[in-house]
Amino acid sequence: MDQTPVLSLSQVSKAFGAVRAVREVSLDLHPGEVHALAGENGAGKSTIVKILSGVHRPDSGRILLDGEPVEFAGPADAQQAGVAVIYQEPTLFPDLSVMENIFMGRQPRSRFGIDRRAMRAAAAELFTRLGVRLDPDQPARGLSIADQQLVEIAKALSRQARVLIMDEPTAALSGNEVARLFGVATTLREQGCALLFISHRLEEMFELCTRVTTLRDGAYVATDLIADITPDDLVRRMVGRELDALFPKQETDAGEVALKVGRLTREGVFTDVSFEVRRGEIVALAGLVGAGRSEVARAIFGIDRWDAGSVEVAGRRLRPASPTAAMAAGLALVPEDRRQQGLVMDLSIERNIGLAGLAAVRRGPLVSRAAERKRAADWAVRLRLKYARLADPVNVLSGGNQQKVVLAKWLARGPSVLIVDEPTRGIDVGTKAEVHRLLSELAASGVAVLMISSELPEVLGMADRVLVMHEGRLVAELSRAEATEESVMAAATGRRAA
Amino acid sequence: MTATATAGETVRGRGGRRLVDRVARVRELGIVVALAVLFGVTGAVNPSFLSYASLRDILLNSAIIALLAVGQTLVVITRNVDLSVSSVVGLAAFGGALVLADNPGVPIPVVIAGCVLLGAVCGAVNGLLVGAAKVPALVATLGTLYAFRGIDYAWAGGRQVNAADMPEGFLALGTSAVLGVPLLALVALVVLLVVGWMLRNLRSGRELYAIGSNPEAAVLAGIRVRRRIVAAFVANGALAGLAGVMWAARFGTVDATVATGKELDVIAAVVVGGVAIFGGSGTVYGAALGALLLSSITSALAVLRVDALAQMAINGALLIAAIALDRVLALRVAAALRRAKERPPNRITPSDHSEAR
Amino acid sequence: MNTVRRWEGLIFVLLVGVCVWASLGVDGFANGSNVSFLLLDTTEIALMALTMTLVIVAAEIDLSVASTLGLSCAVLGWLWNAGLPIEMIMPICLLVGALCGAVNGLLVTRLGLPSLAVTIGTFALFRGLAYVILGDQAVADLPPAYTGLATASIGPVPVATVLVAALAVVAAVVLHATGVGRAVFALGSNEEAAYFAGVRVKRIKFWLFVASGVMASLASLVYTFRYASARADNGMGLELAVVAAVLLGGVSIFGGRGTLPGVLMAVLLLGVVRNALILADVANEVLNFVTGLLLVASVLAPNLGAVWRRRTTPSVEGKSAS
Amino acid sequence: GGTTRSDVAAQQSSAPATAASASANPNAPLKQGLKIAFLPKQVNNPYFTIADEGGITAAKEFGGEGKEVGPSDASASSQVSYINTLIQQQQDAIVIAANDPNAVVPALKQAMAAGIKVVSFDSDTAPDGRHVFVNQAGAEDLGRTQVQLLAEQIGHKGKIAVLSATPNATNQNTWIEFMKDELSKPEYKDMELVKVAYGNDDDQKSFTETQGLLRSYPDLAGIISPTTVGIAAAARYLSESPSKGKVKLTGLGTPNQLRKFVKDGTIEAFELWNPADLGYLASYAAAALASGQITGAEGEKFKAGKLGEYTVGANGEVLLGKPTVFDKDNIDDFDF
Numbered sequence A: 001m002d003q004t005p006v007l008s009l010s011q012v013s014k015a016f017g018a019v020r021a022v023r024e025v026s027l028d029l030h031p032g033e034v035h036a037l038a039g040e041n042g043a044g045k046s047t048i049v050k051i052l053s054g055v056h057r058p059d060s061g062r063i064l065l066d067g068e069p070v071e072f073a074g075p076a077d078a079q080q081a082g083v084a085v086i087y088q089e090p091t092l093f094p095d096l097s098v099m100e101n102i103f104m105g106r107q108p109r110s111r112f113g114i115d116r117r118a119m120r121a122a123a124a125e126l127f128t129r130l131g132v133r134l135d136p137d138q139p140a141r142g143l144s145i146a147d148q149q150l151v152e153i154a155k156a157l158s159r160q161a162r163v164l165i166m167d168e169p170t171a172a173l174s175g176n177e178v179a180r181l182f183g184v185a186t187t188l189r190e191q192g193c194a195l196l197f198i199s200h201r202l203e204e205m206f207e208l209c210t211r212v213t214t215l216r217d218g219a220y221v222a223t224d225l226i227a228d229i230t231p232d233d234l235v236r237r238m239v240g241r242e243l244d245a246l247f248p249k250q251e252t253d254a255g256e257v258a259l260k261v262g263r264l265t266r267e268g269v270f271t272d273v274s275f276e277v278r279r280g281e282i283v284a285l286a287g288l289v290g291a292g293r294s295e296v297a298r299a300i301f302g303i304d305r306w307d308a309g310s311v312e313v314a315g316r317r318l319r320p321a322s323p324t325a326a327m328a329a330g331l332a333l334v335p336e337d338r339r340q341q342g343l344v345m346d347l348s349i350e351r352n353i354g355l356a357g358l359a360a361v362r363r364g365p366l367v368s369r370a371a372e373r374k375r376a377a378d379w380a381v382r383l384r385l386k387y388a389r390l391a392d393p394v395n396v397l398s399g400g401n402q403q404k405v406v407l408a409k410w411l412a413r414g415p416s417v418l419i420v421d422e423p424t425r426g427i428d429v430g431t432k433a434e435v436h437r438l439l440s441e442l443a444a445s446g447v448a449v450l451m452i453s454s455e456l457p458e459v460l461g462m463a464d465r466v467l468v469m470h471e472g473r474l475v476a477e478l479s480r481a482e483a484t485e486e487s488v489m490a491a492a493t494g495r496r497a498a
Numbered sequence B: 001m002t003a004t005a006t007a008g009e010t011v012r013g014r015g016g017r018r019l020v021d022r023v024a025r026v027r028e029l030g031i032v033v034a035l036a037v038l039f040g041v042t043g044a045v046n047p048s049f050l051s052y053a054s055l056r057d058i059l060l061n062s063a064i065i066a067l068l069a070v071g072q073t074l075v076v077i078t079r080n081v082d083l084s085v086s087s088v089v090g091l092a093a094f095g096g097a098l099v100l101a102d103n104p105g106v107p108i109p110v111v112i113a114g115c116v117l118l119g120a121v122c123g124a125v126n127g128l129l130v131g132a133a134k135v136p137a138l139v140a141t142l143g144t145l146y147a148f149r150g151i152d153y154a155w156a157g158g159r160q161v162n163a164a165d166m167p168e169g170f171l172a173l174g175t176s177a178v179l180g181v182p183l184l185a186l187v188a189l190v191v192l193l194v195v196g197w198m199l200r201n202l203r204s205g206r207e208l209y210a211i212g213s214n215p216e217a218a219v220l221a222g223i224r225v226r227r228r229i230v231a232a233f234v235a236n237g238a239l240a241g242l243a244g245v246m247w248a249a250r251f252g253t254v255d256a257t258v259a260t261g262k263e264l265d266v267i268a269a270v271v272v273g274g275v276a277i278f279g280g281s282g283t284v285y286g287a288a289l290g291a292l293l294l295s296s297i298t299s300a301l302a303v304l305r306v307d308a309l310a311q312m313a314i315n316g317a318l319l320i321a322a323i324a325l326d327r328v329l330a331l332r333v334a335a336a337l338r339r340a341k342e343r344p345p346n347r348i349t350p351s352d353h354s355e356a357r
Numbered sequence C: 001m002n003t004v005r006r007w008e009g010l011i012f013v014l015l016v017g018v019c020v021w022a023s024l025g026v027d028g029f030a031n032g033s034n035v036s037f038l039l040l041d042t043t044e045i046a047l048m049a050l051t052m053t054l055v056i057v058a059a060e061i062d063l064s065v066a067s068t069l070g071l072s073c074a075v076l077g078w079l080w081n082a083g084l085p086i087e088m089i090m091p092i093c094l095l096v097g098a099l100c101g102a103v104n105g106l107l108v109t110r111l112g113l114p115s116l117a118v119t120i121g122t123f124a125l126f127r128g129l130a131y132v133i134l135g136d137q138a139v140a141d142l143p144p145a146y147t148g149l150a151t152a153s154i155g156p157v158p159v160a161t162v163l164v165a166a167l168a169v170v171a172a173v174v175l176h177a178t179g180v181g182r183a184v185f186a187l188g189s190n191e192e193a194a195y196f197a198g199v200r201v202k203r204i205k206f207w208l209f210v211a212s213g214v215m216a217s218l219a220s221l222v223y224t225f226r227y228a229s230a231r232a233d234n235g236m237g238l239e240l241a242v243v244a245a246v247l248l249g250g251v252s253i254f255g256g257r258g259t260l261p262g263v264l265m266a267v268l269l270l271g272v273v274r275n276a277l278i279l280a281d282v283a284n285e286v287l288n289f290v291t292g293l294l295l296v297a298s299v300l301a302p303n304l305g306a307v308w309r310r311r312t313t314p315s316v317e318g319k320s321a322s
Numbered sequence D: 001g002g003t004t005r006s007d008v009a010a011q012q013s014s015a016p017a018t019a020a021s022a023s024a025n026p027n028a029p030l031k032q033g034l035k036i037a038f039l040p041k042q043v044n045n046p047y048f049t050i051a052d053e054g055g056i057t058a059a060k061e062f063g064g065e066g067k068e069v070g071p072s073d074a075s076a077s078s079q080v081s082y083i084n085t086l087i088q089q090q091q092d093a094i095v096i097a098a099n100d101p102n103a104v105v106p107a108l109k110q111a112m113a114a115g116i117k118v119v120s121f122d123s124d125t126a127p128d129g130r131h132v133f134v135n136q137a138g139a140e141d142l143g144r145t146q147v148q149l150l151a152e153q154i155g156h157k158g159k160i161a162v163l164s165a166t167p168n169a170t171n172q173n174t175w176i177e178f179m180k181d182e183l184s185k186p187e188y189k190d191m192e193l194v195k196v197a198y199g200n201d202d203d204q205k206s207f208t209e210t211q212g213l214l215r216s217y218p219d220l221a222g223i224i225s226p227t228t229v230g231i232a233a234a235a236r237y238l239s240e241s242p243s244k245g246k247v248k249l250t251g252l253g254t255p256n257q258l259r260k261f262v263k264d265g266t267i268e269a270f271e272l273w274n275p276a277d278l279g280y281l282a283s284y285a286a287a288a289l290a291s292g293q294i295t296g297a298e299g300e301k302f303k304a305g306k307l308g309e310y311t312v313g314a315n316g317e318v319l320l321g322k323p324t325v326f327d328k329d330n331i332d333d334f335d336f
């Protein structure tokens, strides 16, 4: 590639206090390429994104636009220069409609101010391109994480930028949406746009990208043509060592029923959902984005009220709409939206981990800081958390490490029924294996696990049984043997009812 | 999200249903209902409450607070608040009155412009403190609430400007009417319509909502957050300045204590009007209706021969009832909408607890 | 964490600075009777600020405290006129305060109304009820045993201050060292996540409002006995003073941040500044001006530092040091 | 058995009545350099500004040093802070207009114990909280004359209302009591007091209350507003309404404030004492106390500069004189 890159970084470094997030990294983005950025959680990928988008100013090194050095004083400057970004965490305005979220600051105008009709049409057109069913007039509040991510994608596309940066755009998406996104990305690439793509799913990188740059601990490792390397090579570059097999679910004998959901209904959301999870079992709940899986989980855990049906834990009916009662019965829920539901961003790592189990760290009426810290430290080690100090607020952690804190918070409680909603969203390959091993161990020790996941390989690799939801109903139950990519997708898209 | 919308289908063609939803979802509905109830009941007990003269008085009474509520809405939408408005009103009212009293020759429009400017300057101080120096708005404006009032006191030094000291032409502004509608109410109405239009149809207006809805995302979206926040405070200050002149013209007697404590009335109007106190949603129309509702309650109590000592308590109770009614209606509508469809268009909150703040 | 500590340090330095300046430069400041009066004069604000801190850390606000105080005073006066023994009236007053708090709490937690709106409403309602109960009367013939106690001191330390100190310790332990305190911080900073973690959000908030009401009525007892006068308009306008002190103490109005020692120092600082300036014959308008300035400046100073640093390394994520 | 009201009453009545023990020397000269502090209900209130200026002028006359200090909110608790300060500053005398007759008493007692003389003016404290009360005009006089003024204007016939300040304003409440008493006399049998409304000394509230009175009593004949803020707001409202001149308005106000409304016929007549004289007299009373001329006992006499000689009446009261009635003919003679 000998043409000048549209945007490049040269020897860029960035530190946050003592944490050197990015160290002398160089990166070129050429028109007509999809460039992958790979690295473990906390390797510095999002920091690079934020440098390219003007959010952070590098401590040293330069940003070059069309070969000329530039300084971005803020995101507005980067946008001016034709850089569009999908950030790792959705950045929507919950009170505004989806279409306004997409076009904020660039709303189509007519003589009488903002032209809502034109804006609606433009948004609808974008959704068609992405194959999304969203009402442009709907407020962004209440969108599922996946839908939020799709709005973010639409927003970035609408900018018709020269450079499109996508920080884990697929983390919350399932196969269908990913395929559509890749279609759009390919078109853009062919039109001469430069794309930067970040994902923890290796197969996606190999499918979409032309080159890949790897980071490890903030430092540049290598840039390779995708065609030249294998997934194993890439993992070795990222992790610096060999990895174990990915999905080590051990066979266990299912025990008695731990969680029994009977004809659960929440009007307008999901209908007549019945299933059981036994001790020692991992049951996956699969389906397309928006099928209502997370909603079922929330209702079981008592976040939302249900209109009909029942939930039993170890044979005892659960009081509706009380997370406290659910927790007392031994239930735990790792929610899908870590920023809103999983973590208190301003609180420290240790306090977040301690929050769900204050009873365990109490000495008399007082909280024992030592016990709290020990509990946090133990789990930080087990989950290979990358952090500076346990007293740091969680919002300085990288996305994947935040997810680990959420996991730690719930695992530390030692639940008997564990519901995990997208447990490995944004988690790197190495840790993902770790999480899977953990889930598998928990199951082996008699915990009943209900796992919601949009990643088919994860579902197929981990689950003893697969339940499939489609438009708010349970449409299929597949045993481990029956569950294949085809059968699950068929049920999830409503092509086959069981 | 609607059930029938398949990929790519545009959402036209179901206009009827949409309209019903829209009306049901209008945030201001609750206040309109509350107003109707109030006028109905009071009018039934004492029909003179609905007479032209009485309605005129109510409009006049609410004009100043409505104007302030419109300005306050601009600020509240951005997830800020301006407690100092009452002090700005006092400052502008006294300043304007003093200039008129001491220099009878000064043209009235110049005085009005001067007061608006004075208000804008005060607003700019708040705006810079909040927008540029990142002082939380409540702290900053609680501070300037004291500070501006202090300036006012120092300036007045115990002096009072009386109706006799001010030109007739100026005082007439406070009482004259155009086609039967009081001038002050007209001013408030024009301001309301202009600001309402700007908030809905200008990019800058929408950006205020964006800032309040998610300040961090607003920065990432390339919005000039600081500039917008300062602008909102300046506009609010200017409106407070205007309200100050209106105050002087209306009441005729002006000293340094003018409008003390009115900030809570203004915020109550805004909140009753359905403007979210944590930013991002609400309209100036709601705020103005809120102001109208609050002054109507006061007027109604005065007319209903309610025992004077009980007025305050009833006023508070009605205020709470109005907010509660509004909230219950909103919840009902939301629940009905969820049930009415297979897929939810918009649940008010994930579960109702999280909107408690 | 860091900002909080820096903030408290700043308030502390200011407090010491003002004290030193006043002792050296203002006649009549540094003597026992003045110090004792100064402490006594902060009692009601300090009492209400204790619970207000918890309420604001939980991202709510209670603007009705001063009205609750007034209502409790009115009830006291009314029952005293009716001939009840004072020892029986006092618990009734505390109960009235608890009821007021419960009304706020129920409206906020059960109906999900914003507390700012609710307490602006009850601000009028409670004060109005006070007028309904006691009307325009002033009850003054209160038992000297109690009015005396309210102004008595042990050395230069007023008895009322001992009460404040004891309750401050309780409040500080609850907020900073118990599970409830942890939960309050969590729900103030992200209510949804706290709820997902099994924190009984509504219950805690409800009891915080109740506590705030009880504290306001406790303050009303001190107030009534201290001034030997129970009237419906007692303590009018104190709510803003309380909120100002809490904010000056470094509690974030958006919830989730703040410490009790900071707030107590802020209460003292405001008291000392007021006292010293009045003693120095500074005009009232300047006094107001200084109060306002102090409030703004205390937040501004650390922020300007931060802004300065951001100039060199911009980071949009750097949250304001609230 | 707890502490009840009767216990306290018993205790208090059994306590020996503390009479002014020191003896007065009517011939003692006024001391030079007396420090006299004026503590109004509220600073920056034009009425008190005038009154206190009167007092400070008097202090200059007799070679003393006067100053005005006080809160900007009219609350008893802030006044107490100021009293404490004045004690620390060792003033010779405090001249106070009390926001609450009782709440300031403990602090004032401390002041008296520290040798400071206390004069109350405008609104009194409980008698044991001061040495002398300088009364602007007998409460009784004021209450009755306002009714008489209005009765003349409406021909002793019709419904009337009172627009007061706050429900807790002590002096207003006393006057209203006397108004009611006056109205019970036979010559007023055709007049009916239909309502006491409270404008809280707030322009807007007073406005709304005036409107409310006119709406709910369409046949209202007159309004008495014994407070300067109230009467100004009511006058302003009436002057623009169809009821101007029909609904009579009287009460207490300053000539400057109401000049316009007297001239345009909204108000026929109203009354007030001269606030500057009130402050002036209070200042002399304070000086007389501090110099030992008087102790506050009934019958003692002192000279008050240009105002002449005054006698301390029962309960330590000194009466300024009768209020002045202002109308079209004399209003231009006054400027305050």
Ligand SMILES: Nc1ncnc2c1ncn2[C@@H]1O[C@H](COP(=O)(O)OP(=O)(O)OP(=O)(O)O)[C@@H](O)[C@H]1O
Residues within 6 Å of the ligand: A016, A017, A019, A020, A021, A039, A040, A041, A042, A043, A044, A045, A046, A047, A048, A088, A386, A387, A395, A396, A397, A398, A399, A400, A401, A426, A428, C317
């Ligand atoms: N604002 C911040 N303050 C302090 N440290 C930060 C901040 N942002 C990032 N870091 C640290 O910088 C390092 C790199 O973070 P970054 O978010 O770039 O990782 P990442 O590669 O995107 O990881 P992930 O795959 O988990 O998203 C991490 O150690 C993180 O804790």
Ligand SMILES: Nc1ncnc2c1ncn2[C@@H]1O[C@H](COP(=O)(O)OP(=O)(O)OP(=O)(O)O)[C@@H](O)[C@H]1O
Residues within 6 Å of the ligand: A141, A142, A143, A144, A145, A146, A147, A172, A287, A288, A289, A290, A291, A292, A293, A294, A295, A296, A336, A454, B001, B344, B346, B347, B349, B350
């Ligand atoms: N908190 C919420 N408030 C309102 N609506 C929601 C909320 N969460 C999800 N929804 C809506 O309900 C639908 C079902 O969402 P849900 O999250 O249950 O789907 P899912 O099967 O878990 O898919 P996903 O992979 O997106 O999590 C979504 O399309 C979304 O629009």
Ligand SMILES: [Mg+2]
Residues within 6 Å of the ligand: A045, A046, A047, A088, A167, A398, A399, A400
């Ligand atoms: Mg990242």
Ligand SMILES: [Mg+2]
Residues within 6 Å of the ligand: A144, A293, A294, A295, A336, A421, A452
């Ligand atoms: Mg989900």
